[in-house]
Amino acid sequence: MDEFALIRMLTTGRQPDPRVVVDVGDDAAVVTVTPGKQMVLACDAMVEGVHFRRDTLAPEDVGYKILAVNVSDVAAMGGEPRFALIALAPDCAWTPDELRRLYDGLYEGAAAWGVALVGGDTVRSPGGLWLSVTVVGEVEAGRALTRGAARPGDVVFVSGPLGLSAAGLDLLLRHPERADRYPRLVAAHRRPRPRLDVGRLCASQGVRCALNDVSDGLASEAWEIAEASGVTVRLYADRLPVHPELAAYCREADASPLDWMLFGGEDYELVGAVSAGVWPALARAARAEGVALVAVGEVVAGPPGVVLVEDGRERPLPKGGYNHFVDEGIERAR
Numbered sequence: 001m002d003e004f005a006l007i008r009m010l011t012t013g014r015q016p017d018p019r020v021v022v023d024v025g026d027d028a029a030v031v032t033v034t035p036g037k038q039m040v041l042a043c044d045a046m047v048e049g050v051h052f053r054r055d056t057l058a059p060e061d062v063g064y065k066i067l068a069v070n071v072s073d074v075a076a077m078g079g080e081p082r083f084a085l086i087a088l089a090p091d092c093a094w095t096p097d098e099l100r101r102l103y104d105g106l107y108e109g110a111a112a113w114g115v116a117l118v119g120g121d122t123v124r125s126p127g128g129l130w131l132s133v134t135v136v137g138e139v140e141a142g143r144a145l146t147r148g149a150a151r152p153g154d155v156v157f158v159s160g161p162l163g164l165s166a167a168g169l170d171l172l173l174r175h176p177e178r179a180d181r182y183p184r185l186v187a188a189h190r191r192p193r194p195r196l197d198v199g200r201l202c203a204s205q206g207v208r209c210a211l212n213d214v215s216d217g218l219a220s221e222a223w224e225i226a227e228a229s230g231v232t233v234r235l236y237a238d239r240l241p242v243h244p245e246l247a248a249y250c251r252e253a254d255a256s257p258l259d260w261m262l263f264g265g266e267d268y269e270l271v272g273a274v275s276a277g278v279w280p281a282l283a284r285a286a287r288a289e290g291v292a293l294v295a296v297g298e299v300v301a302g303p304p305g306v307v308l309v310e311d312g313r314e315r316p317l318p319k320g321g322y323n324h325f326v327d328e329g330i331e332r333a334r
């Protein structure tokens with residue numbers, strides 16, 4: 001199948017979207033934006049062998065996940081996703097049918113999150129699949145939630161349990177025969193759920209709120225907030241919500257839930273900070289929508305960084321977590 005036939009196969013047969021003025025098929029897409037809103041733009045890539053392997057994600061999961069991780073960044077700004085472009089570079093081991101299945105996952109996510117896929121690029125990779133999505137979202141002017149908005153006295157919260165995706169990956173790589181026993185761990189890894197509900201809730205309160213999505217691990221994302229805000233973030237180990245499946249798998253695998261919760265990554269939950277005065281109303285508003293925000297720490301004045309309180313003792317937490325060049329050796333090779 002040649003390049004043009006492949007693009008046609010992957011992109012035809014969709015319902016027209018009234019927001020899209022010029023769709024796939026021209027030099028660029030043209031779309032309608034909402035007057036008075038600001039655009040939110042994010043771009044995240046996934047690479048075979050780095051973000052997934054053929055035995056950890058099915059083609060449908062790869063398509064779903066590349067959109068989910070991009071939508072998650074829009075959620076972390078308090079925005080709503082609208083449009084997406086995808087650059088796709090398969091090697092010759094990927095069949096047209098597998099790429100079609102990848103697009104099935106992509107379109108499933110697009111329908112779930114209100115995203116119109118308006119274009120992309122298709123090139124050949126010399127080895128392994130590489131793909132990158134650019135997502136365009138919108139937020140009410142002046143309402144975007146940044147990493148730099150945390151202040152001493154704030155409550156630090158998370159939108160749900162952490163460490164599930166990393167434990168799910170460990171399970172899929174080391175004990176695939178046990179995967180059926182841990183459906184939540186596997187789902188967290190293969191089908192992350194971007195927290196648009198939480199991002200929108202935080203933005204709708206009209207209050208100062210720092211927000212970040214957890215892609216590299218809670219420790220790393222809390223560090224990002226601490227550095228951008230010029231504050232110290234204090235986390236309490238015993239306040240981090242431990243999912244029962246994570247606890248059960250850790251008992252079986254003789255692993256530490258805390259390590260996965262702090263450093264595992266790919267959670268795509270949100271971590272935020274709001275003033276202690278605002279926190280009860282935010283938590284109540286979330287509960288009314290069926291969302292359990294969990295207070296896991298506080299912001300204090302001090303050098304930018306993160307500290308962890310465990311068994312009554314406080315210690316500095318390194319900016320550990322997933323880091324492409326540290327893990328893959330560029331940093332070490334210097």
Ligand SMILES: Nc1ncnc2c1ncn2[C@@H]1O[C@H](COP(=O)(O)OP(=O)(O)OP(=O)(O)O)[C@@H](O)[C@H]1O
Binds near residue numbers: 073
């Ligand atoms: N090659 C690049 N050129 C320009 N800007 C970049 C580049 N790579 C990343 N950025 C920008 O750097 C900032 C941080 O990017 P980063 O990828 O760390 O955040 P993230 O997407 O939230 O995290 P993750 O990729 O782990 O999900 C973003 O503003 C991003 O757009």
Ligand SMILES: Cc1ncc(C[n+]2csc(CCOP(=O)(O)O)c2C)c(N)n1
Binds near residue numbers: 044045056069264
């Ligand atoms: C096969 C395989 N090995 C390792 C991992 C773990 N992993 C890869 S990238 C990343 C952080 C998020 O990516 P980014 O920072 O690029 O957004 C994590 C935790 C995986 N998913 N699959």
Ligand SMILES: [Mg+2]
Binds near residue numbers: 043044
């Ligand atoms: Mg990124």
Ligand SMILES: [Mg+2]
Binds near residue numbers: 073212213214215
């Ligand atoms: Mg992010």
Ligand SMILES: [Mg+2]
Binds near residue numbers: 215
């Ligand atoms: Mg990252």
